[in-house]
Amino acid sequence: MPEVIKEVPPIWTTGWTDILNTGTWRSAVPVHKKRPAPCHKACPVEGEIPVWTQLVKAEKYQEAWLALAANNPFPAVTGRVCHHPCEGSCNRGEYDGAVAINALEHYVGDLALQEGWSLPKPEKEREQRVLVIGAGPAGLSCAYRLRLEGYQVTVFEEKPEAGGVLRYGIPQYRLPKAVLAGEIKRLQELGISIETGRRFESYELEQYEQEYDAVFLAIGAGKAKSLPQFPSDKRVLNGLEFLARANQNDTIALGQQVVVVGGGSVAMDVARTARRLGSYVTVLALEDGEHLPAQTDEVTGALEEGIAITGGAMVQEVQSSERGLGLACVKVNLDPEAPPGVLKPVVVPGSEFSLIADQVILAIGQDPETDVWNHLLPVKQTLFQIKPDFSTDRPGVFAGGDDASAERYVSSAIGQGKMAARSIARYLTGGSGSVDEEIVSLEEPVPFKDINTFYFPSQSRDYKGTTAAEQRVRDFSEVKTGFSSDQALAQAERCFSCGSCIECDNCFYFCPDMAVVKDATLEEHYRILDQYCKGCGSCVEECPRGAVVLKEESR
Amino acid sequence: MGYYNIQEEKVFNSGHAACPGCSEALAIRYIINTLGPDSIGVVPPSCIAIISGPQPLSSMRMPVYQTTLEASAASATGISRALKAKGNDHTNVVVIAGDGGTYDIGFQSLSSAAERNEDFIYVCLDNEGYMNTGAQKSSSTPYLAYTTSTPSGKPTPKKNLAEIMAAHRIPYVATATTGYPEDLARKVARAKELKGTGLRFILVLTPCLDGWGVADHAGPKTSRLAVETGVFPLYEVEYGERYTLNFGSKGTPVQAYLSQQSRYKHLRPEQIQEIQSQVDANWERLRERFSVP
Numbered sequence A: 001m002p003e004v005i006k007e008v009p010p011i012w013t014t015g016w017t018d019i020l021n022t023g024t025w026r027s028a029v030p031v032h033k034k035r036p037a038p039c040h041k042a043c044p045v046e047g048e049i050p051v052w053t054q055l056v057k058a059e060k061y062q063e064a065w066l067a068l069a070a071n072n073p074f075p076a077v078t079g080r081v082c083h084h085p086c087e088g089s090c091n092r093g094e095y096d097g098a099v100a101i102n103a104l105e106h107y108v109g110d111l112a113l114q115e116g117w118s119l120p121k122p123e124k125e126r127e128q129r130v131l132v133i134g135a136g137p138a139g140l141s142c143a144y145r146l147r148l149e150g151y152q153v154t155v156f157e158e159k160p161e162a163g164g165v166l167r168y169g170i171p172q173y174r175l176p177k178a179v180l181a182g183e184i185k186r187l188q189e190l191g192i193s194i195e196t197g198r199r200f201e202s203y204e205l206e207q208y209e210q211e212y213d214a215v216f217l218a219i220g221a222g223k224a225k226s227l228p229q230f231p232s233d234k235r236v237l238n239g240l241e242f243l244a245r246a247n248q249n250d251t252i253a254l255g256q257q258v259v260v261v262g263g264g265s266v267a268m269d270v271a272r273t274a275r276r277l278g279s280y281v282t283v284l285a286l287e288d289g290e291h292l293p294a295q296t297d298e299v300t301g302a303l304e305e306g307i308a309i310t311g312g313a314m315v316q317e318v319q320s321s322e323r324g325l326g327l328a329c330v331k332v333n334l335d336p337e338a339p340p341g342v343l344k345p346v347v348v349p350g351s352e353f354s355l356i357a358d359q360v361i362l363a364i365g366q367d368p369e370t371d372v373w374n375h376l377l378p379v380k381q382t383l384f385q386i387k388p389d390f391s392t393d394r395p396g397v398f399a400g401g402d403d404a405s406a407e408r409y410v411s412s413a414i415g416q417g418k419m420a421a422r423s424i425a426r427y428l429t430g431g432s433g434s435v436d437e438e439i440v441s442l443e444e445p446v447p448f449k450d451i452n453t454f455y456f457p458s459q460s461r462d463y464k465g466t467t468a469a470e471q472r473v474r475d476f477s478e479v480k481t482g483f484s485s486d487q488a489l490a491q492a493e494r495c496f497s498c499g500s501c502i503e504c505d506n507c508f509y510f511c512p513d514m515a516v517v518k519d520a521t522l523e524e525h526y527r528i529l530d531q532y533c534k535g536c537g538s539c540v541e542e543c544p545r546g547a548v549v550l551k552e553e554s555r
Numbered sequence B: 001m002g003y004y005n006i007q008e009e010k011v012f013n014s015g016h017a018a019c020p021g022c023s024e025a026l027a028i029r030y031i032i033n034t035l036g037p038d039s040i041g042v043v044p045p046s047c048i049a050i051i052s053g054p055q056p057l058s059s060m061r062m063p064v065y066q067t068t069l070e071a072s073a074a075s076a077t078g079i080s081r082a083l084k085a086k087g088n089d090h091t092n093v094v095v096i097a098g099d100g101g102t103y104d105i106g107f108q109s110l111s112s113a114a115e116r117n118e119d120f121i122y123v124c125l126d127n128e129g130y131m132n133t134g135a136q137k138s139s140s141t142p143y144l145a146y147t148t149s150t151p152s153g154k155p156t157p158k159k160n161l162a163e164i165m166a167a168h169r170i171p172y173v174a175t176a177t178t179g180y181p182e183d184l185a186r187k188v189a190r191a192k193e194l195k196g197t198g199l200r201f202i203l204v205l206t207p208c209l210d211g212w213g214v215a216d217h218a219g220p221k222t223s224r225l226a227v228e229t230g231v232f233p234l235y236e237v238e239y240g241e242r243y244t245l246n247f248g249s250k251g252t253p254v255q256a257y258l259s260q261q262s263r264y265k266h267l268r269p270e271q272i273q274e275i276q277s278q279v280d281a282n283w284e285r286l287r288e289r290f291s292v293p
Helices: A038-042 A049-057 A061-069 A075-081 A085-089 A101-115 A137-148 A177-189 A202-211 A239-247 A265-276 A296-304 A410-428 A485-492 A538-542 B023-035 B047-052 B072-085 B100-104 B107-115 B161-167 B181-193 B219-228 B254-258 B269-287
Strands: A028-032 A129-133 A152-156 A193-195 A214-217 A236-238 A257-261 A280-284 A308-310 A313-321 A324-334 A345-347 A353-357 A359-362 A397-399 A516-518 A526-528 A548-552 B039-043 B064-066 B092-098 B121-126 B172-177 B200-205 B234-238 B242-247
Touching (some): A028 A526, A038 A049, A049 A061, A049 A101, A061 A101, A085 A101, A101 A177, A129 A137, A129 A202, A137 A410, A236 A239, A239 A265, A239 A359, A257 A265, A257 A353, A265 A296, A265 A359, A280 A353, B023 B047, B023 B092, B023 B121, B121 B181, B161 B172, B161 B234, B172 B181, B219 B254
Parallel strands (some): A129 A214, A214 A397, A257 A280, A257 A359, B039 B092, B172 B200
Antiparallel strands (some): A313 A324, A516 A526
């Protein structure tokens, strides 16, 4: 029998493992996905905050401003006066302090004014005409969005200048007139026609409905509320009128002792304006001092300026005399059982006190002047009744801002203007196209636990500068100073960019299976190799910002 | 964090047999993709042998010699000397072994090769136990950690292999871990660069997801906690003298690291405190070695 020699191969390997299909092991697969950031969800104008802060971080300031202005034509204004709910919801707040979003917006907004950047022109012109009543934040925001879509927009404004509450309500020390004028001028350059000094009467509606394809009512809330215990006396002013006069540099003789009644933002504006006109100011509010409806930094600012705030107090009776107005006051507690939105003061027995005032200014809220409209449009509790898409019962007539909402924030009005424009455009195109895709995202925002903080070394937040109180009360110069470019960069750096991929490549580098590949042709920048991904979720965990999620698979 | 220092050549293949999320597979990626295809691997029995197989397929596009558990350093010595005899001064020789094959069974051949200052790279993927055979203890298993052979926790501390290797005064000793891939890749590149000087040793902490009892996605995170608590500082030693710290303790309590792993879930608070004291003492002792500015 011949001897069989079995040959031993020098190399045992005949191929590579990449012919194997380890993807069959998995029960879940990672998906790169843009998710809403909590700041974006909280933003009344749906401001895509992570997008523009990342552009600031990359020092692409003009692009950052364009991204900002895409949702809000007034970044320099809201960078000063927005109540910034974004910062309250910022995930970094749970780590080392929220990102200074409002100050960054201020910085970019001012830079745009300085550099004279203009808004992008409409891509095409449309013949349809829209009339906007009221050149406040809601009206101008709506006008802007429609103009961007190419509609011919005319705005009627009763006052001599455009801006509404921004021009006649908010004092200059919070919002300098030049800033507002700059941002409004940019809108006019875009082709929006603003007719000032043009009061629109309700009886004109039918006629203008014929001339225009749609009408947006944004008349604001210009009627101050009054209190029955105050006599009709020149020593009793309403806050709106007072602020409007101060904003037009009228000389107002107030006397030495001013009492402001109210605890909201308008009351603080009134008190701080009166202080700047040289008076001693006391604020009386129903709410206790800790829970005033005004924003915290407004209250702090007022206290620093030497304004006395007496919370939990009410004026019961007013005695008019040569010496002044004698206010018989009493301490009150608010009934916690009262329905939401209703203040029900309960007098504290034996807590009476009195004040003497040369001037009383009431700042207890304001209503829209809707009573003249109620035969044309449904009005409930002074507000226009609108549907969720801002339309009224009359086809082609829409309403938004303070005349249709009790929210009363500048940014909310801008956001409502934006959303109303979306509906108007849909109405004008017969229900098909729209100003932009409806971004009604039902998805929950990225929670803090999805942020991998290892990648974000602790870095403290910065604040805008504030002029010393004794300096502030001398005139109406702006109180807050914006960031320097170094500050803005350092603060933009702090943004987690929750849910928005910035191509950091962590998902690529942490995959033990080389199953994540970079693909520049894709919007999400990466592709998962189905054949190899074992579904371990390392890419999900190592994504610093929650922009990769694990999706269960069923086979 | 940027990844500018990672230069990968595609040597490690997808489709390998490592568990989902395996830290060793991630480490192997940065070891052999940094060394490049002009390399010869030496692998003793271990998870690495599984990951590099299964025969007749290979996950590594380079020659790999699967040797015996006690002989990795001796095998690498032979290969390295044979290459030299043939006049080849470019091919890297690299051992990739587990902690069982390094701390315990392969220790004498490693120590002798280090004493002779043989010219190859030795990488130990340290997952603190015989994880491939069902999580038995090795001399790398830390104090009080559960393994199947130390059911109430290991009564003795982990052997300090990095210091033992530094005491051999070889040209390069480094510690690394998978939570810092750029640091790992840089150290491999440094070892490659030092070819011709002698033995270069890298100890890589690779959390074993199954053996330690952590989630499939938690390898890198667990590895970083080992560093930030001071349990496993990342540093380099040249010729047993020059110490450089890369990432050390951030003062994070060791509890944060232990509580992530089910191998420590039996610990009582005073035992955690005891581990904390040991970690603090080790960290203090190590700190004295770093050159004073």
